[in-house]
Amino acid sequence: MKRITMIGDVGWSRFYHLGDEAMTEMALDALNQRGGIEVTLIAGEPAHASEMYGVKAIPRIGFKRNRPPNITRMERVLEFARTEGASGGLAPGDPAIRVIEAVRSSDAVLIAGGGNLNSMFAHHIYERVTLGRIAQLFGKPYALTSQTLGPLIYDEDRKLVYEFLADAEFLGSREGYTTKFAKQVGGKRAVIRRQVDDAFSLEARDSDRDDVSDLTNEPFILASYAEKASSPVLSDSRYHEILTEITRRLADETGLKVLLVPHGGGFPPAQHTRDQIANAQIAEEIGRDRVEPTRMLTARQLVALTERAEFVIGTRYHAGIFAGAAAVPFISVVPNLYSSIRMRGAAENVGMEQFVLPIESIDDIVDTGVGLAENRSTFHEVLKESSVRRREEHRDWWDFVVAHTVGDESGVKPDASSVPAPGFFHAEEITNGFGTELEANRARLAAIESYGLLLAKRDRQLAVARREAHEATRALDRSEARHQRQDDMTIVKFARSARKLQRRLKRSARRALNHAPAAIAPRSE
Template identity: 30%
Template structure:
C-alpha cells in the first residue's frame, strides 16, 4: 500500500523543523514496514533526493482568505468528478490522481493549522477531504492547533479533524482546542512532536563531524525574525546583551544555528549556486545580533535538518526563540532556555517543554527586557548537570510514549481501529528544584498580562488580514466590472445604439 505523506517541505525557504518532522515520519513508517512512500512537496525533485522516497507536487492554496475558501470548494467539486469546477490545466486534477494511486494519507506534524497560516491549513483540509472522498485512510500526526483560529478557518479545521481517523495534538492547549472544535468523538490523542527523537537519530547516523565546533564547548543560539510587539532594534540589543552575559558567565562561545533561510544548494554537500543568497531570515537575524555583541560568536550558514539537529545535540546549552531547537535539546538532554516572543510561540515552545516536565524553561517576551531571560540562562547553566540528568532520565519514558503513538498511527493507516485513549500518560515529575525562584516568579507575572494582550493583538491582525483580503477581492471584482463595461462601450454594438438613439427620440416625438 502506498502512503502519501503531506509535510510542509520543498519550500523555497528551507525550514529545518518542517523538514525534520517529515524525515522523522518517513523513518518511523519504514520502521513499521511501510516502504512504498510518497512525499507531497513544493519541490518533488529535491524531496526525492532528501527523503529517498517517491514524491509528487502538493496542492498550494492562495493567500487571500476569500480566494482560498473558493478554491477549496472547487477542489472538492473536482474530487467528486465535476469537470466544470476548475480549468483542465489546474493543478488540482493531478493532485487528485496522485492521491487516487495511494491507499492512505499521513499529514505529518506541524504548526500551521491556524488562521495565521490559513493557506497551509486549507491545503491540509483539501488533502484530507480529497483522500476521504477517494476512500483513503487518513491520519494527522503531531499538530499545533491555533491558538488563533477564527471565522471559517475554525469550520475548516473541524471538518479536517472529523474526517481523519486519528489526530495527534502535540501540546495540551492544542488537545483541548481540538476537542472543543471537533468534539470528543473525533479521535484526538495527545502525542509528542514527530521530530522528538530526530536529533539523537541524526547523531547516531554520523551527522556530527565539524572539527571547528568541538562538542560541549558552545552555546547553540537560534533566533527567528519574529519579535512580537517589541521594537526590532530594542529586541536585537536585548538579545545581544543576554547572550553576552551568558557567554561571559559560561566561558562558552555562541554559535548561531539558523533553522530557516533561503540558500538550499549547499544543504546536501554541494557548492552554492552562483548568485545564491547568502543570508536571510534566521541568518540575517543572527548577523544583526552578533554585530551588537561584545563577546565573540560564530555564525553558521543553514545546514540540512539532520546536521542542524546533530549540532544542537552537541551543544553545552541551547538558547532559542524557535520551536525545534527545544525539541532537539530535550532529546539529547542539553539544557535549554527558550524565549516566546508572542502567544503562538508560547503555546508551542512551552507545550514541548511541558511534555517533558520542564515547562518553566519557556519564558515570555517581557522576560528579555527585565533581565529574567539572561538570569534564567545563567541559573540553568549553574544547574546544568541536574537539568541534563533530569532530561536524560525522562527520555526513556517519553520514547516509549512516542513509539506507542507511532504503532497506533501505523495501525490506523491500515484501517485498524486506533486506540483513542492513548496519550502521554503521567507527565514527568522531579524537575530540579535548585533553580532560583526570582526569574520564575517574574515570568509567571508577565504571563498574566502579556499573553492575553498578545492574543488580542494576534486576533486583530488576523481580522485585518481577512478584511484586507475581502477588500482586495472586491476591488478586483470592481475593476473587472469596469473593464467589462468599458469593453461594451467600445464595442460596435454600443456604437450602433448611440447612432440609433437620436432616431428613437425623433420617433417617440411623433407618437
C-alpha cells in the first residue's frame, strides 16, 4: 500500500467553498481509482473532512497572515523535524507534529489544487512551503496539481516560492498565465506541466441528480456570483447593482428561470453566509418569481445541476469549469485581476475565451446570454468535443501524477520519458457573435489585469512603507525612552550623591562640635 499525504483548502463544518472542495474531492477520486494508495488529508477541521471524504485527516501546521511570526514558526517546525523532536520547542499537542509524522510515513506529498501560492494569502504560502521542506528532509517527493500561481508574489515571498517550485517534482498549471509566470518565479529547475483544473473531471452520481431534481422542473439559467467585487476600482455596492441589473434583464429577455447558486456558504445547521446572503439580496431586489436563490449544494450536486442548465453565468471561477466540462455554454463575468487571469485561462481551455466579459459591459453580457439561450444545442455540440478530449488528457494526467510520485505497485518510479506528461491540445476559439464590442472588451480585460497589478504593487509598497515607518517610530520612541531613563538615572544618582554628601557633612559637623575645646565655648559674664 502506497501512502500520500495531501493538503487541500477544505474541511470546515461552518463554511463550504465549493470550488476548493471540488478539486480536492476529484484528486481523491483519481487516487482511489488507481488503487493501492492510502491518503492522509491535511484539512481545516480533520474530523469533519474525514467524515465528508472517508479518509484519514489531520490538522494543518497552522500559520498566520503576518510574516515574521510565520518565519519563526517554520524554522521551529523544521528544526523539530530535523532533530526528531530533540529541539524546536514544539508543545506535545502541536498540530505540526502530526503533519511531520504523516509525511515521514508517506511515500509522497501532494498539494491539491487552488490559488494559494499568492502573497495575498501568506499563511497558505508558508503552510505549503513548510510541508514541502518537511518532505525534503525525509527524502519524499512532493508535487503540485491544478495550480494558479500569483498573480501577486511579493519580493519578500519570492525566494520561498522559487525554492518551493524548483525542488518540486512538478507543478500542474491550470492556465497559460501560471505556466509562464512559474518559469519566471521558479527558474530553470521548475518542472511545469499544463493541465485543466482538477474539478473539470468531477462526476455527478445518480443520487446527486436525484438531489437536485426539484430545481430542474423547467428550463433555467445557472448563475453563481461571488459575494463581493474584491476590486480596488469597483465598490461592492456598485458590483451588487450591476449583478442585479444583469440578472433581472436575463430573466426578462430570455423568459427563463434564473437559479442563483452559492459557491461559498454553509450547510445546515450552519448559518447562511457570503454568497448565500448576496444571492438572497439580489433576488429580493429583483422581485421576480423566476429569480430564485438555491440552497447550498455539494460540488457533485452542482455538477448534476450544471448538466441541465441552458447556460451558465458567473463571477465565480468554477462556474465556468463545471460548465465547460458538461459542454454547457457559459459567460464568465470579470470584476477583478485574479478573476480575469483564472477565467480567461479556463475559458481558453475549451475555446470560450470570447465569452469572458468585463463586468461593466452590461449590454454585451445580456446580449450574449440571450444568444446562448437561443443556440444552446449548437454550442453544446462544439463544447462536447473539447470536453471529451480534456477528460482523456486529465486521466492521463493523473496516471502521470501517480507514476512520478509513488510509482507503480512495486514502488518503482519511471523516468520522465516512460510516463511523460500528457499533451495539451489547442481548443479552437468559438466566436461570440452576440456582443458588439469584442475588441473593446478584450482591452478592458487587459486593463483590469494591468491596472490591478499596478494598484496591488502600489498598495503593497505603501503597506511596507507604513510598516517600516511604524517600526522606525517605535524604535525612535524606544531610543528616546531609553535616553530619558538614562537621564533620569543621572539625576537620581546626582540626588543620591548630594544626599550622601549632605549626610557626611552633617556627621562631620556633629563630630567637630562634640570634640571642640572648651576654650571656644561661650564665656559667662
